Amino acid sequence: MAASTGSPVAAHGLLRWFRVPLWVILTATLALTPKLGLSPSASRQLLLIALLSLVVSGLNLSFGFTGELSFAQPAMYAIGAYSTVIVSMHFVNDVLVCMVVAIAAGLLLGLLSGIPGLRLGGWVLAISSLYLVLLVPDVVSATKEYTGGFQGIGGIPLPRMFGHELGTDAFLAVVIVATAAWFALFRNLVVSSFGDSLAVLRESPILASSLGISVYATKLKVYAISGAPAAMAGAFFGYLDGFVAPETFGISLAIVVLAASILGGSRSVYGAFAGAALLQLGPMQSTAFGDYAFIAYGVFLILAGVLLRRGLVGVWDGLLEKRRARSPKAPVHIALTAADAELPPVNGQRLSVAGVSKKFGGVAALTDVTFDVNPGEIVALIGPNGSGKTTLLNIISGYYKLDEGAVHLGDTAISRLSTHRVARAGIARTFQTPSVPALSVRAAVGSSRSRLNRASLIETMLRLPRYRRAVASDRNSVDAVLAAVGLSAAADTPAQSLPLGTRRMLELARSLAGQPGVLLLDEVASGLDDEEIEELSRIVRAVRSQGGAVLLVEHNFPLVRSLADRVVVLSRGEVVVVAAPDEVAQHPEVLEHYLGQPSVAPTSEAGTPS
Amino acid sequence: MITTLLSGLALGAVYTLVAVGYNLTWLTTRTVNFAQGGFMVAGTFLTVWCQHRGYPIALTLLFLAAAGATVAAVEFTFAIRPILNRSDHTELVTTVGVLTVIQGVILLLSKEDVLRVRFFGSSRELLDVLGGKVSPAEIWLIFLAVVISLSTHWWTRHTRLGLAASGLSDDREAAMLLGVNTGRFSYVAFMASGALGFALGPFVGPKTFAVVALAALLSIKGFVVLAVGGVGSNLGALVGGLAVGCIEVFVARNLESTWQNGAVFLVFISVMLLRPQGLFGEQRERVV
Structure with missing residues (x-):
């Protein structure tokens, strides 16, 4: 076996x-x-x-x-x-x-x-x-x-x-x-x-x-x-x-x-x-x-x-x-069921990025980037390819070390911590290409709760009461999140059998199950159809209304407009403007550099480090 | 003192030569061929066989190189090529398998697991060098290690072909796109490493004897030297090998012979902790 x-x-x-x-x-x-x-x-x-x-x-x-x-x-x-x-x-x-x-x-x-x-x-x-x-x-x-x-x-x-x-x-x-x-x-x-x-x-x-x-x-x-x-x-x-x-x-x-x-x-x-x-x-x-x-x-x-x-x-x-x-029970395709439950409250924390700079060799990827994300707020980070969005996300989640500046989660400085410590402090993220382990959907979603897991290995091996309690509480929280994102029916399916749209939903559910202070979403809508984007927006809004803090990196400007409370525009590693979406849409520099309205040569396709 | 030093250098030369063999296949396929120590030991047994038949040294070397190239080509075909694009270190298992097969074949054919190997040429009398005693085989080992490692080091860094070969280890796909024939390169490199390993038999044998159990030991020590010197660097292999050989011999002489492996292990672990890329290795940026 x-x-x-x-x-x-x-x-x-x-x-x-x-x-x-x-x-x-x-x-x-x-x-x-x-x-x-x-x-x-x-x-x-x-x-x-x-x-x-x-x-x-x-x-x-x-x-x-x-x-x-x-x-x-x-x-x-x-x-x-x-x-x-x-x-x-x-x-x-x-x-x-x-x-x-x-x-x-x-x-x-x-x-x-x-x-x-x-x-x-x-x-x-x-x-x-x-x-x-x-x-x-x-x-x-x-x-x-x-x-x-x-x-x-x-x-x-x-x-x-x-x-x-x-x-x-x-x-x-x-x-x-x-x-x-x-x-x-x-x-x-x-x-x-x-x-x-x-x-x-x-x-x-x-x-x-x-x-x-x-x-x-x-x-x-x-x-x-x-x-x-x-x-x-x-x-x-x-x-x-x-x-x-x-x-x-x-x-x-x-x-x-x-x-x-x-x-x-x-x-x-x-x-x-x-x-x-x-x-x-x-x-x-x-x-x-x-x-x-x-x-x-x-x-x-x-x-x-x-x-x-x-x-x-x-x-x-x-x-x-x-x-x-071969067994007939194996589901071939799981459609998202309509969510039948409210998202549990999210205990959001303030994320503050202050004066962050990062160089790769001699190239400045980020220069003096400053902004905040508050609980109950969705902040979008936009900018052309190579403007440093993913680099910033990787700095916040601890994959890269910054050269100058600081990142705080609540009162905790997280910019010097290693990746797993950043996650333990309360930063959850999704990936551009969803990363899904060979587990059932429920177990994959529950894997984010290891940071909350209080049972030691000895307690796990001996199945002591504390382990049993942790399993029960994990299961309740995971099932609540699954219900809220409409994945309950798929809970026992192998996660790797899910199609892309559902995988993104799984990543979102996984992030939420870990009860994060801040949620980082990296191009979470790319490759999704309109219906899936609608469902996703509903959940991200629900996270906001439940008190979560969300940082959204996104190319889809209409989506950004419909979701974000504030938009941070990056260009060549610098913040161009931080403003409400409607204001940003009118900003001359944004029109020129990002939305490409006046007849200017297309932005260069310098590779985004990721 | 000088005698001990020379004997340490000769021992280190053996490790260096194993590590150079590793680098040959590493540079082209990103595979550490753990059977390399087995090649060398097979070479020592075949040397004895050739000596029994009274072959002259030139014929023996030719025969050994041909045998080594064949064995390595067979290994590459069946144990390496099918798994080249896997990322899970399967070659750890398959090359250990090849090493085990080589040991098994030697045991089956020779019926003896330890044989004495005579040195070719003049006599077995010791030479005086700088006031120390050293056998001709040992001088040859040191000479070969220095010449082979330095010339291959220069070759990989300064010739078109060598640069193409090392380009393979950096990015196989890119090298392929630039028109480097990766398949043939890999074959040639494996055959060269096999030929080298086997053909060193007449020089290694008089120092170590032909011993089956030595195969794994040489593979392990060779890898230690490779890692300490920096994977991919033949200069590192030379410096690392000579240093490891001297440490072993001096520890055995001044402390106790049971500690010589332990001392090398300690050096290995310390270098890996303090300088994971090895003495002459290039620091690679962490890839996320």
């Missing part, structure tokens, strides 16, 4: 009620398999599958769900195993204690190695994580007294828990329960509003930061967490044979883990278990395979990379989508 779309409430009806009992029964059955007559060698296989699936699930989390390929899993596995070696031999022999120490060590290693690696991402993360694996034998040999060095270390005591020695069967039960518990936490993490923000981040880091999601911090959190299951698996591995040597944790393990992840579907939760089982029971079993193992794994990686055209992680998603598309 792929767990990438939608919030938990949107998930499959019947399964929802039986999920927990089903999980308990399955876990209990697997844990008790030896009692049910499973042979010792088969139960050992089961145990090895569980360990490998834990390691693979960590890779799924970082590679599948955030799109960052890391090879560090063997290093995390190693740190877990050596935690058991050291804790059980020198301090206290208890499985649970070793597990906790290992998880803490895994999280720490993930955090430390993620900080530099994720700063640059891509190749740098991949190689630095591979390097980490390379360092395992060095670190082990440098700490010989505790870890036994290259030759490995034996004499690890039999596992105990609460003072009782665990037999093989009891140890298997512990491993199975811990594995099942991790998979439940993993699933809860990715099927949640946090999981939705990961989908937004995969779609576009630019979109994510405009919604108040810190790309770096989010990836770092996920990366650190991805070390935990591998370290936990390592802790169990340490006990398994009473012997640990560094050669277990080499680059070949990294390759196996990557292959298992792709095989089971990297962007899935339970696929990690499936991939691990397939590799454990298949190639890793046969000794005849040994000579060809490297070649087989290598060829598999090449084929997987080349053939899976939707990218490595999307293969199962693609299959699921096909099935969904």
Whole structure:
């Protein structure tokens, strides 16, 4: 089951009620398999599958769900195993204690190695994580007294828990329960509003930061967490044979883990278990395979990379989508329904742009731009192409840093903040080309509420009351906004199946759901037909009457005239005039430069930086 | 002291040569070919095979270059070209796959994972240079690293062809519109990187031996050198490589050999944090 779309409430009806009992029964059955007559060698296989699936699930989390390929899993596995070696031999022999120490060590290693690696991402993360694996034998040999060095270390005591020695069967039960518990936490993490923000981040880091999601911090959190299951698996591995040597944790393990992840579907939760089982029971079993193992794994990686055209992680998603598309319930086209509800009140804030200047190289894109947008007001920003409209919007939302001047939202200076902090302060924006993640409409609209989300990751994973309350309040607000913009009927449709006009409405709804202080609309009407523009105007007016502050960048002058309270005219990066629309329409310089009334050569088409 | 320095420079030269191979394919396809270390190791094993047959050095080099160009062309056709226009770093997975296949094939054919490689030419006796001891193979490595990296550096910046090649990495589509034959360039660059990697076998082998597990290590260290020196800069590859080699050797000599990889890792991470574009890399403006 792929767990990438939608919030938990949107998930499959019947399964929802039986999920927990089903999980308990399955876990209990697997844990008790030896009692049910499973042979010792088969139960050992089961145990090895569980360990490998834990390691693979960590890779799924970082590679599948955030799109960052890391090879560090063997290093995390190693740190877990050596935690058991050291804790059980020198301090206290208890499985649970070793597990906790290992998880803490895994999280720490993930955090430390993620900080530099994720700063640059891509190749740098991949190689630095591979390097980490390379360092395992060095670190082990440098700490010989505790870890036994290259030759490995034996004499690890039999596992105990609460003072009782665990037999093989009891140890298997512990491993199975811990594995099942991790998979439940993993699933809860990715099927949640946090999981939705990961989908937004995969779609576009630019979109994510405009919604108040810190790309770096989010990836770092996920990366650190991805070390935990591998370290936990390592802790169990340490006990398994009473012997640990560094050669277990080499680059070949990294390759196996990557292959298992792709095989089971990297962007899935339970696929990690499936991939691990397939590799454990298949190639890793046969000794005849040994000579060809490297070649087989290598060829598999090449084929997987080349053939899976939707990218490595999307293969199962693609299959699921096909099935969904075949089902008669799938709506083909969603027409906007007439809005059947009032927009909830908007708590607008004053946006003030004061003396803003920006140069690109030697070219002045903006010079001393000053104006305000007040709550309950629509201000339009117009000007020919290249006059600096989008540059200004990008400065306000934090993509560019200004050279001089200041931007304030209410009393907060936002001009030195990074994009996601600007969004968190209360600036919401739409894009010229709507940016829509692979989520349901409801979840996509709700993604702007991550800035208001009060539930921590632990609360999310454990589904604690605070998380449940946040989900409920998110759902109420999102549904209210959807109703007000006429998208209620489409709430459960995949957002990416929407046509352009509806996508713009979705972006508007997304901005409003985040309860912004100021709404920036970037050419929101372009490409829409008259009916859609009418609907859009109605909503923007409703935002104004509910107290919202709106800054509208628009080419369509009749629309500006019908909507705006004041118009700021930009030309070559300077403010020509700030006035009421009717006055602007009469302004000689505007007529000449922008509306092109007297016979003057057309304005140059210098590219707008965007 | 001088002996250690020379040995560090020779080790660094190996990394530099891997990084130069990376740059060749990076400049034309924006792909870091992670199999580059595998090329070099395959070259060392094939060198042993040629020596068994008693081939002279010229024939050996020719044979290695041809084999390398073929392997790289096959790699490009099956593992790189189909994914060139993807933006999701799929080549990370496919080139790791190629590296793994190369290791597997070597293991299957040679049955040994470590072999000693004899140096061609006169003898194995050490030379005296500036009061230090150095083997002829090491001198050759340093010489080759300096000549190859500097000449390719000059070539990419000062010749029509070189500029066209580096134009590809900046903007493939624009280069195509300006009439650069991107397809052929990419092929030639991959074949050249393969030929270079394999043909270095007779020089690298005596220093490192022929070791299967070395493939991934060389690929990793080569990338570290590439990133530290600045992706796309062969001058950076030379400076970065020699520096990394010396750091390793001096740490191993003065502290302990188990810390040499750790020390390089530390340098790598520090450079990436302080100067993400590398020592000689160009700062790119953040694209929004």
